[in-house]
Amino acid sequence: MIQQSYQDWAGKLAQTQFPRWKELPTLGLYIDQVVTIVNDQLLAIGVEPLTKSMVNNYVKKKVIQAPVKKKYAVNQLVDLLLIGLFKTSFSIEEIRAGIAEVTVAAYPQKAYDQFVELLNARLAGRALQPLVDYQPSQQLELYAIDAVLTQLKATHLLRELHRQRSAAQVK
Template structure:
């Protein structure tokens, strides 16, 4: 891994594009953001597959929103450790809760704490928050293991 994981940061909700973006822009943002983790690049085919699997709604006029961008970032990270079936269940639960921004923030905080090897205290009372925090910790542990073995 080219940078230390402790320096890696996912973009905050407020720094993500507010205006809809096209597929090429989405791919560029996701791949640039995740490049330090040396994960396989996200492709147009992968994004189209996520739409077909109902991970998120179809883009409107070929334009993707901040919600789409967050979903692609999180799915790409979760794919390192979880099956697409499990990821789909989580995405649907989050989408149905209509709390995408808050859930993304929970994931981001837990992932960053995990990558910095800081304890993540699972204090959430709802099971969705707990699952998000456990998943982020799992991904962080996986990435840290890969870094240690490199």
């Protein structure tokens, strides 16, 4: 029972694909729209959603750029997708440092698309090149992706074990 439930979840995870930069809305978005787009992606892989309050705090603390006339651009949306994905395993400071490190060598759009390619491959369970074939920034991305996905898998399996044990006690 646990194995089947976990496999069902893992199958859904493997079907999830994060959008590339040009697949994201380019027109200015209001906070409700941003939160909806980000949370659609996060909830699909089992990550806790972002709230409007969290986004507002990220703006206040200058973790992301402030919106212009209350509208968020695609780069802010990308930052929130990354923050939402990694916040379960890393501090905000570590996430910002990682983003800065990766974007030193590539424009944000190119860096994000390369990241999404790695993330989507990991989500789908596709084989990748040996880690040594990647640039150090890509190795960082893969380690971070693996950390998040391993934590998600362990958390989901723990919940399933707990649920099964609770159901057995009720009987």
